[in-house]
Amino acid sequence: MKSKKQWLTAPGLLVLLVFAVAPLFIMLYYSFLSDSGAGFTLDNYKVFFQKSFYLSLTWSTIKNSIYVTLISLIIAYPLAYIMAKKLKGIKNIILILIIIPFFTNQLVRVYSWLIFLQDGGIFDAFLNSVSIIEGSLSLLYTRKAVIIGLVHAFFPYMVITIYLALEKVDNALLEASSSLGATKLETFRRITLPLSRPGILSGILLVFVPCLGTFVEPRILGGVNGTVIGTVIEDQFFEIYGWNFGASIAFILLAMVLISMNVLNYLGREK
Amino acid sequence: MATVRLENLTKKYGENTVLDGISLEIPEGTLVSLLGPSGCGKTTTLRLIAGFEQADGGDIYIDNQRVNDIKVHQRNIGMVFQSYALFPHMTVWDNVAYGLKQRKLSKKEIDSRVKDVLKLVQLEGYEARKPKQLSGGQQQRVALARALVIQPKILLLDESLSALDKKLRVEMQVELRRILDASGITALFVTHDQEEALTLSDYIVVMDRGTIVQVGKPYEVYEAPKNRFVASFLGKSNFFEGVIKEKNDIVIILETSFGEMPLATSSPREVGEAALYSIRPEKIKLEATDKNSAAESISGVVKFVTYAGNISSYTIDCNGLQVIAESQNAVGEFQFKEGDLVFLCWEPQFCLLMEDEVKK
Ligand SMILES: Nc1ncnc2c1ncn2[C@@H]1O[C@H](COP(=O)(O)OP(=O)(O)O)[C@@H](O)[C@H]1O
Numbered sequence: 241m242k243s244k245k246q247w248l249t250a251p252g253l254l255v256l257l258v259f260a261v262a263p264l265f266i267m268l269y270y271s272f273l274s275d276s277g278a279g280f281t282l283d284n285y286k287v288f289f290q291k292s293f294y295l296s297l298t299w300s301t302i303k304n305s306i307y308v309t310l311i312s313l314i315i316a317y318p319l320a321y322i323m324a325k326k327l328k329g330i331k332n333i334i335l336i337l338i339i340i341p342f343f344t345n346q347l348v349r350v351y352s353w354l355i356f357l358q359d360g361g362i363f364d365a366f367l368n369s370v371s372i373i374e375g376s377l378s379l380l381y382t383r384k385a386v387i388i389g390l391v392h393a394f395f396p397y398m399v400i401t402i403y404l405a406l407e408k409v410d411n412a413l414l415e416a417s418s419s420l421g422a423t424k425l426e427t428f429r430r431i432t433l434p435l436s437r438p439g440i441l442s443g444i445l446l447v448f449v450p451c452l453g454t455f456v457e458p459r460i461l462g463g464v465n466g467t468v469i470g471t472v473i474e475d476q477f478f479e480i481y482g483w484n485f486g487a488s489i490a491f492i493l494l495a496m497v498l499i500s501m502n503v504l505n506y507l508g509r510e511k
Numbered sequence: 512m513a514t515v516r517l518e519n520l521t522k523k524y525g526e527n528t529v530l531d532g533i534s535l536e537i538p539e540g541t542l543v544s545l546l547g548p549s550g551c552g553k554t555t556t557l558r559l560i561a562g563f564e565q566a567d568g569g570d571i572y573i574d575n576q577r578v579n580d581i582k583v584h585q586r587n588i589g590m591v592f593q594s595y596a597l598f599p600h601m602t603v604w605d606n607v608a609y610g611l612k613q614r615k616l617s618k619k620e621i622d623s624r625v626k627d628v629l630k631l632v633q634l635e636g637y638e639a640r641k642p643k644q645l646s647g648g649q650q651q652r653v654a655l656a657r658a659l660v661i662q663p664k665i666l667l668l669d670e671s672l673s674a675l676d677k678k679l680r681v682e683m684q685v686e687l688r689r690i691l692d693a694s695g696i697t698a699l700f701v702t703h704d705q706e707e708a709l710t711l712s713d714y715i716v717v718m719d720r721g722t723i724v725q726v727g728k729p730y731e732v733y734e735a736p737k738n739r740f741v742a743s744f745l746g747k748s749n750f751f752e753g754v755i756k757e758k759n760d761i762v763i764i765l766e767t768s769f770g771e772m773p774l775a776t777s778s779p780r781e782v783g784e785a786a787l788y789s790i791r792p793e794k795i796k797l798e799a800t801d802k803n804s805a806a807e808s809i810s811g812v813v814k815f816v817t818y819a820g821n822i823s824s825y826t827i828d829c830n831g832l833q834v835i836a837e838s839q840n841a842v843g844e845f846q847f848k849e850g851d852l853v854f855l856c857w858e859p860q861f862c863l864l865m866e867d868e869v870k871k
């Protein structure tokens with residue numbers, strides 16, 4: 241019986257092997273190839289760590305991802321809390337509104353931000369009309385624009401993971417806490433927040449990790465100011481044809497992803 | 512420890528009146544149970560006392576202080592939830608200490624009180640466990656300890672034993688009684704299990720559709736149910752409904768839809784009045800010959816005999832009316848068999864007049 245059931249995993253494993261693991265090994269192979277064609281070398285990795293440009297690039301990529309993650313968390317938590325604990329009927333409508341970005345084409349989403357944020361665009365026009373600013377904020381082609389675009393792309397993951405965690409927090413626990421003498425704030429601090437921690441951590445994972453490797457938003461909304469690891473890798477493959485170096489950066493990125501996943505796992509383990 | 516008084520308490524959810532002006536006094540140091548079918552408003556009553564819900568009318572007094580407008584966290588009430596509601600991310604110790612930490616007591620005081628209460632509920636040695644590492648009965652005791660340790664004015668328990676299996680439930684009933692007696696606390700206990708209410712409480716409050724039907728000591732409510740609802744919800748009863756045709760001090764002749772029936776009872780109702788009478792199955796004695804000297808007894812034919820170990824239950828067809836009689840299996844064999852003609856005898860005081868309105 242047991243071995244029969246295990247066979248059922250074969251098709252899935254095969255797909256994984258062919259489409260995920262194999263390309264990974266091919267890239268790994270490239271990352272050690274010397275450009276001169278003279279066998280294997282560590283040069284592709286050395287270059288990355290020797291040039292300060294790449295190190296500061298790494299740092300600003302990480303910083304970008306941290307900003308996006310924090311902003312998403314700050315927006316998402318109250319929203320998820322209100323949806324899970326305060327709303328009944330319209331909750332589903334809000335959920336759908338939050339999920340819509342998942343279904344829209346990435347380019348459509350990004351280009352609509354382009355139109356929205358450009359000088360004299362809708363955003364400026366609105367702020368001008370309510371007299372908050374005069375002229376233009378000149379947001380487009382800055383890091384701020386990249387962060388706005390990325391927050392929009394990724395904060396739904398944060399809302400949904402936190403919402404699911406909060407939804408599972410039994411209201412009887414909150415009532416028990418207040419009957420034991422805790423104020424609303426104390427109940428939040430000692431019961432709600434700790435119980436939603438797994439949701440927060442998986443939200444952070446789902447936002448921070450993909451942010452590290454993204455290149456569409458930085459390229460389109462950030463222009464020359466939007467250079468991040470993702471765009472550099474893309475350039476290596478499609479502009480400069482430096483596949484070997486591109487592959488090595490991709491693996492350094494993968495290492496960063498694995499490290500951050502482990503750190504988050506470590507934080508999320510049960511105490 | 513305190514006296515709790517409800518005056519004319521009313522609660523509505525939209526159009527639905529869930530509590531319809533209930534009044535009740537819970538004396539200090541007693542265990543009172545709210546008994547009634549599902550949906551009759553028991554949980555709502557507890558939630559109003561705890562402060563989770565606001566009353567639409569009426570007042571709640573604890574020690575003569577009106578608490579309607581006092582917030583939950585300031586009411587000092589212990590609640591044991593049906594689901595226990597233990598904090599899953601905290602150990603047994605932290606769960607129990609939670610309320611004391613909110614009260615900003617010294618660490619020394621907290622330690623000694625938590626220790627004492629864990630001893631009381633016999634959970635020493637389990638301090639470091641998480642709730643999910645405990646059995647249902649143990650979780651129940653943690654919930655009880657957590658509510659008791661804050662020395663609440665009143666302890667509210669919502670069907671706290673109903674999630675346990677039968678054997679454990681009976682054990683916990685005894686245990687609960689011991690713990691409550693030891694702490695001398697005033698407690699209000701919700702249950703839909705009549706046996707639990709009878710064995711556990713000092714007073715039983717029988718509720719039906721948002722009203723209180725009867726309040727009394729367990730034996731009072733059982734032996735003298737006020738109406739058909741109480742007589743049939745708490746234990747089993749036989750009912751006789753009809754118009755009184757003749758009467759003397761110990762017997763009436765009741766004109767029922769199953770014909771005339773002589774009932775041994777001393778009823779205040781007059782000839783010509785309609786009335787409903789009830790009698791418990793175990794109060795009926797079956798005889799092969801009529802032993803009633805004052806008048807003839809009801810007679811009938813045994814239809815079914817059900818053997819239930821300690822008792823036998825006889826279903827008797829009295830001219831179409833099914834009457835149930837139970838007797839102890841004292842002799843180890845059936846007294847009567849199906850098809851036997853039997854006479855139904857009882858002491859007049861056991862045949863009770865019900866307060867229900869009866870149409871002629
Ligand atoms: N939050 C609520 N909203 C609407 N109706 C409710 C709510 N809580 C309880 N009810 C209704 O009130 C009635 C009494 O409920 P409850 O007090 O829980 O009964 P019990 O505990 O006796 O089973 C039920 O008909 C129930 O449907």
Ligand SMILES: [Mg+2]
Nearest residue numbers: 553554555670
């Ligand atoms: Mg209930």
